[in-house]
Amino acid sequence: MAAIYSLYIINKSGGLIFYKDYGSAGRMDTNDSLRLASLWHSMHAISQQLSPISGCFGIELLQADTFDLHCFQSLTGTKFFVVCEPGTPHMENLLKHIYELYTDYVLKNPFYEMEMPIRCELFDISLAQAVQKERVSLLGR
Amino acid sequence: MAPAAPKSGDVIFASVDRVNAELFTLTYGAIVRQLITDLEEVEEVNKQLDQMGYNIGVRLVDEFLAKSSVSRCVDFRETADVIAKVGFKMFLGVTASVTNWDADGTTCSLILEDNPLVDFVELPDTCQGLHYCNILSGVVRGALEMVSMKTEVTWLRDMLRGDDVFELQVKLLKQVPEEYPYKDDE
Numbered sequence: 001m002a003a004i005y006s007l008y009i010i011n012k013s014g015g016l017i018f019y020k021d022y023g024s025a026g027r028m029d030t031n032d033s034l035r036l037a038s039l040w041h042s043m044h045a046i047s048q049q050l051s052p053i054s055g056c057f058g059i060e061l062l063q064a065d066t067f068d069l070h071c072f073q074s075l076t077g078t079k080f081f082v083v084c085e086p087g088t089p090h091m092e093n094l095l096k097h098i099y100e101l102y103t104d105y106v107l108k109n110p111f112y113e114m115e116m117p118i119r120c121e122l123f124d125i126s127l128a129q130a131v132q133k134e135r136v137s138l139l140g141r
Numbered sequence: 142m143a144p145a146a147p148k149s150g151d152v153i154f155a156s157v158d159r160v161n162a163e164l165f166t167l168t169y170g171a172i173v174r175q176l177i178t179d180l181e182e183v184e185e186v187n188k189q190l191d192q193m194g195y196n197i198g199v200r201l202v203d204e205f206l207a208k209s210s211v212s213r214c215v216d217f218r219e220t221a222d223v224i225a226k227v228g229f230k231m232f233l234g235v236t237a238s239v240t241n242w243d244a245d246g247t248t249c250s251l252i253l254e255d256n257p258l259v260d261f262v263e264l265p266d267t268c269q270g271l272h273y274c275n276i277l278s279g280v281v282r283g284a285l286e287m288v289s290m291k292t293e294v295t296w297l298r299d300m301l302r303g304d305d306v307f308e309l310q311v312k313l314l315k316q317v318p319e320e321y322p323y324k325d326d327e
Contacts, residue, residue: 075206076287103204
């Protein structure tokens with residue numbers, strides 16, 4: 001079964017505002033996850049400049065031997081990326097869906113401070129369901 | 142995967158959760174009344190409404206982008222069109238029309254013929270300087286700022302002041318480039 005290893009959300013200035021790992025593979029401690037997030041933020045920015053295609057908006061998919069990294073950047077500059085088993089399908093859709101959950105359960109929470117780490121229980125719950133559903137749809141195929 | 146096609150304002154409006162329009166109108170009225178009581182000065186109320194709208198706008202824009210699947214606009218003309226046709230419809234249930242473009246395409250007017258915020262409102266003599274819907278101008282300003290457009294948004298016509306429509310002037314001041322400053326000396 002294809003698995004999602006972890007999910008990251010980075011704010012527009014490159015700070016990690018949300019990190020969640022699923023299962024044991026690729027688990028990281030807090031420092032490593034922060035480091036990876038800011039590294040990805042910079043690489044993403046550099047890739048826009050290096051790309052031979054004009055009007056490129058940065059890396060969307062990084063494929064390695066042991067994982068795939070799918071990244072989605074909203075027009076407001078927030079980045080969502082998910083690390084998963086190589087070849088896991090539907091990840092773009094999952095990221096878009098997570099973006100919608102973020103707008104509903106994080107941004108609409110009046111006590112959430114913009115650009116700050118996300119601590120919203122409703123978001124956690126609906127996120128868990130979304131990731132689960134993704135698994136279910138894969139199992140049903 | 143091909144990007145999802147942008148949705149029209151009507152489609153999104155039909156799919157999102159809604160509340161009773163009167164509850165919305167009355168809640169907004171209560172907020173404005175409370176602000177007038179608290180701040181006393183009408184000018185201060187205008188400022189406060191604008192600030193509240195701004196705070197809403199910076200959050201709202203992401204929902205708009207997520208649910209409408211619109212892609213990057215080529216120019217400010219397209220931006221204004223999307224705000225009027227999709228944005229207003231999605232959140233307010235009405236569409237605006239875009240007119241009065243200036244020669245450089247940086248200033249335009251959004252015309253609202255119908256505005257649910259003012260359904261039961263009559264401005265008393267003591268509040269003549271009040272821009273009752275000033276929250277809307279703040280929302281537009283806040284939302285555009287998050288997609289790197291600095292704007293100035295002002296009311297030119299107001300039905301509560303006897304005009305025939307609401308006219309919101311949007312002026313693009315500066316487009317902040319999205320590229321990072323890579324020069325070492327900056």
